[in-house]
Amino acid sequence: MPTTPLPFERATVVGAGAMGIGIAQVLAQAGLHVCLYDTKEEALKRALGKLHSTLGRLVEKGRMTQEEVGALLARIQPILSLREAADSDIVIEAIYENIEAKRSVFTSLDDVVADHCVLATNTSSLSIASLTSGVKRPDRMIGLHFFNPAPLMPLVEIVPSLATDPAVVARCIAAVKAWGKVGVVVKDTPGFIVNRVARPYYAEAMNMVEEGLADVATIDWAMTHIGGFRMGPFALMDLIGHDINYTVTETVWKQFYYDPRFRPNLLQKRLVEAGWLGRKTGRGFYDYPSKASSPAPKEDPALGQVILERILALLVNEAADAHYKNIASMEDIETAMTTGVNYPQGLVSWGAAIGFGRLLSILESLQQLTGDPRYRPCPRLREWAQSSPLQ
Numbered sequence: 001m002p003t004t005p006l007p008f009e010r011a012t013v014v015g016a017g018a019m020g021i022g023i024a025q026v027l028a029q030a031g032l033h034v035c036l037y038d039t040k041e042e043a044l045k046r047a048l049g050k051l052h053s054t055l056g057r058l059v060e061k062g063r064m065t066q067e068e069v070g071a072l073l074a075r076i077q078p079i080l081s082l083r084e085a086a087d088s089d090i091v092i093e094a095i096y097e098n099i100e101a102k103r104s105v106f107t108s109l110d111d112v113v114a115d116h117c118v119l120a121t122n123t124s125s126l127s128i129a130s131l132t133s134g135v136k137r138p139d140r141m142i143g144l145h146f147f148n149p150a151p152l153m154p155l156v157e158i159v160p161s162l163a164t165d166p167a168v169v170a171r172c173i174a175a176v177k178a179w180g181k182v183g184v185v186v187k188d189t190p191g192f193i194v195n196r197v198a199r200p201y202y203a204e205a206m207n208m209v210e211e212g213l214a215d216v217a218t219i220d221w222a223m224t225h226i227g228g229f230r231m232g233p234f235a236l237m238d239l240i241g242h243d244i245n246y247t248v249t250e251t252v253w254k255q256f257y258y259d260p261r262f263r264p265n266l267l268q269k270r271l272v273e274a275g276w277l278g279r280k281t282g283r284g285f286y287d288y289p290s291k292a293s294s295p296a297p298k299e300d301p302a303l304g305q306v307i308l309e310r311i312l313a314l315l316v317n318e319a320a321d322a323h324y325k326n327i328a329s330m331e332d333i334e335t336a337m338t339t340g341v342n343y344p345q346g347l348v349s350w351g352a353a354i355g356f357g358r359l360l361s362i363l364e365s366l367q368q369l370t371g372d373p374r375y376r377p378c379p380r381l382r383e384w385a386q387s388s389p390l391q
């Protein structure tokens with residue numbers, strides 16, 4: 001008889017930044033006792049202050065009672081020494097994206113936590129395997145990739161490394177569900193599902209601007225008004241911040257041995273160099289706080305359809321490639337894109353609705369026209385063009 005995986009009762013979150021405090025809230029809300037550790041006392045104070053005000057707003061809106069908030073906060077204990085994490089069943093590391101710093105957290109934990117404790121990382125771009133180097137028990141290490149803001153975004157990518165014990169994976173799948181999240185299992189590959197499959201949403205939009213096919217406002221209009229995406233690629237890059245978005249693209253590209261399919265764009269590099277990082281600096285592709293000075297979109301439905309289908313052709317090709325390389329199941333690829341980046345439809349079902357053959361011919365025409373291997377169709381897309389997987 002299969003046994004039910006043991007739930008986690010005591011957790012430690014390492015790093016009280018944007019992600020750490022959000023993850024601590026998710027776990028405490030699910031009833032776990034959470035130690036929140038940071039090397040800086042200031043960071044802990046700031047994070048807990050932020051959590052107080054977030055929860056205060058939920059009480060004002062009637063979504064939580066004062067008692068529930070009190071109980072939740074009582075379950076989060078700020079700590080300034082990792083030794084206090086000793087009785088944890090799981091530790092989730094969410095410190096800044098630096099391989100040496102993260103490795104040092106995990107090697108320190110080796111001497112602190114008990115044998116049964118699972119060690120997880122929230123890294124976005126480092127391989128889980130690279131973080132197991134030097135630790136005593138790589139079999140208990142795993143990636144748990146939450147999205148920002150963690151309390152609101154449902155998706156968690158569950159990323160075993162080659163060495164992860166299947167029992168640890170099963171335990172994390174059950175735990176993520178118990179925490180009220182949607183888990184998808186993905187191989188330890190660059191960008192996991194979301195940050196890999198979503199790359200063309202940004203890159204192809206910038207390619208079209210570079211070519212002069214359409215301007216920023218028109219592409220954003222096409223993707224939101226015709227495509228139904230919540231934000232157009234340019235408004236979204238401005239929100240994420242070009243420093244972060246460019247770094248993710250560059251990292252994925254380098255980790256795929258400079259595959260042209262992931263090549264970054266000079267347009268964005270120049271924004272980063274100029275310090276036009278988006279909303280946070282008041283200027284990116286648009287001028288902030290208001291976008292009033294930006295040119296109006298050219299609301300041409302035929303052009304809008306060309307823009308949408310071109311970006312979709314690349315996105316669906318990427319989803320097909322993720323499936324072809326067996327990084328995740330088709331269902332998990334669909335779920336990841338609708339819950340991790342709020343795409344209006346799963347890419348495979350969207351591709352089936354438009355017709356895989358049509359998307360394939362868009363890619364082939366672009367490849368022929370430009371000679372750029374960025375547009376090479378994935379073998380799985382060719383198969384789906386012959387026989388749709390959703391028929």
Ligand SMILES: NC(=O)c1ccc[n+]([C@@H]2O[C@H](COP(=O)([O-])OP(=O)(O)OC[C@H]3O[C@@H](n4cnc5c(N)ncnc54)[C@H](O)[C@@H]3O)[C@@H](O)[C@H]2O)c1
Binds near residue numbers: 014095
């Ligand atoms: N911000 C996002 O949108 C996002 C989304 C998903 C995943 N991630 C990943 O989550 C992780 C954290 O990102 P963030 O945006 O929350 O970072 P952040 O810069 O907001 O916070 C990092 C925190 O870690 C603390 N810290 C640094 N070194 C430490 C150490 N050795 N021990 C304990 N605490 C330490 C810092 O004081 C800071 O409070 C990164 O790996 C990032 O790639 C970020």
